[in-house]
Amino acid sequence: MNDTTHGNGIRIRPGTPADAPTVLDMLDAAVAWMNARGNTEQWGTTPYSQKPGGVARVERYLTVNTPYIAELDETPVGALVMDSGPSPQTPITPADEPERYIRLLVSRRDYAGLGIGTALLAHAAEETRQAGVELLRVDCWAGGEGRLVAFYRRHGFTPTERFLSQTWPGQVLARRVG
Template sequence: MDDTTRGIRIRRGGPADAPAVLNMLDSAVIWMNNRGNTEQWGTTPFSEKPGGTELVDRYMTENVPYIAEVDGTPAAASVLDSGPNPQAPIAPAEEPERYVRLLVSDRRFAGRNLGSALLAHAVEETRRAGVRLLRVDCWAGGGGELVAYYERHGFTPTETFLAGAWPGQVLARRVG
C-alpha cells in the first residue's frame, strides 16, 4: 500500500526488520516514561528485557509483520496473527479472526498517523483473507487513552482482563 501524499509505504516485514522494530519499541518505552507512564511497558527498554529481542524475532518470523516506511525509512510496525498470544489470558474467538499482536511507531515520526495507516491496512488484510473479525488487546490503564484510540478506529471494547496487575482490554472490529 502506498500513501504517496504522506510519503508512507506499507510493506510486508521480515527478519531483517527486527532491529528497526526493536528500536521502535525502545523509543516507545522512553516516550511513555517521559510522559509519566511507567506501567504500560515498564521502564526497561525492550532491547534490554529478558526475552525482548527473541519476542521481536518471533514477531518477524512466526507472525505476519508489516512495516510502514516514511520516505524509505522504517517508521512503524504492526504484527497480525490468527489469534491472541496463547500465553495471554485471552480466549480465541469462536470464529476465524485476525489479531493485531503489535502496533508501534518510532516516536521520531509522531503525528504522521502511521498507526492509523497500519490499522487500515490490517482491516484490508483481514478482508482480503475472507475473515470478518479483527481483534486487538491493549493496556486499559492511564485513563483508557489507548482504548479510546482503538475506538476511534472502529473497534468496540469486548472483554477486560488482568495479566498480573496489568489491566487489559480486548477490542473487536467487524470487517465487511
Template sequence: MNDTTHGIRIRPGSLADAPAILDMLDGAVAWMNGRGNTEQWGTTPYSQRPGGVARVEGYTTENAPYIAELDGRPVGALVLGSGPNPQVPIAPAGEPERYVRLLVSDRRYAGRGIGAALLDHAADETRRAGVELLRVDCWAGGGGELVAFYERNNFEPTDRFLVKEWPGQVLARRVG
C-alpha cells in the same frame, strides 16, 4: 504490496526488520516513561528485557509482519497473527480472526497517522483473507488513551482482562 497513505508506504516485513522494530519499541518505552507512564511497559528498554529480542524475531518469522515507511525509513510496525498472544488470558473468538499482535510507531513521527494506516492495512489483509473479525488487546490503564485510540480506528471494546496488576482491554473490528 505497497499501500500508500499520506506518504506512508506499507510493505511486508521480515526478520531483517527486527532491529528497527526493537528501536521503535525502545523509543516507545522512553516516550511513555517521559510522560510518567511506567505501568504499561515498565522502564527497561524492550531490547534489554529477557526474551525481548527473541520475541520480536519470532513476531517477524511466525506471523505476518508489516512495516510502515516514510521516505524509505521504517517508522511503524504491525504484526498480524491468527489469534491472541498465548501468554495473554483472552478467550478464543469462536470464529476465524486476525489478531494485532504488535502495533508500534516511531515516536519521532507521532501525529502522522502511522498507527491508523497500519490498522487500516490490517483490516484490508483480514478482508483479503476472507476473515471478518480483526481483534487487538491493549493496556487499559492510565486515562484510557490507548483504548480511545483503537476506538477512533473503528474498534469496539469487548472483554477486559487482568495480568497481575496490568489491566487489559480486548477490542474488535468487523471488516466484512
C-alpha cells in the same frame, strides 16, 4: 501482500527478519517516550530489547507471525504484527470464529501526528478482509485514563473483554471488517 501506499505517503511493506533491530529500536524508543511522560506501567521502565525474552519475541514476530513495516521516504516509522489469534501466553479468550489478531502496533514518536497508526490499522483491516475473515481484534493497556482504548475506538474497534495479566489491566477490542 505487496507494498501499499496510504495517506501522507506512508508505504507499508511486508516485514522480514532483517527488520528486527529496527522494530526493537522503535519499541525501546516507545518505552523511553512513555517513561518521559510518567507512564511506567504500560511497558515498564526497562528498554524492550533488554527485557527477558524481548529480542526473541520480536524475532518470532518477524518469522512466525505476519509483520508489516510502515515507511516514509524509505525510513521505517512503524510496525504491525498480525496473527490468527491472541498469544496462548495471555489470558485472552480466543474468538469462536476465524479472526486476525494484532499482536503489535508501534510507531516512531518523532513522526507522531502523521497517521502512521491509522495507516497500519487500515492495512490490518484490508489484510483481514482479503483473507475472507470478518473479525479483527487487538488488545491493549487499559490504564492511563483509557487513552489507548480511546485510540482504537476512534478507529472502529469496540471494547469486548477486559482482562488482568498479573497487575496489568488490559482490554480486548474487536472490529468487523466484512
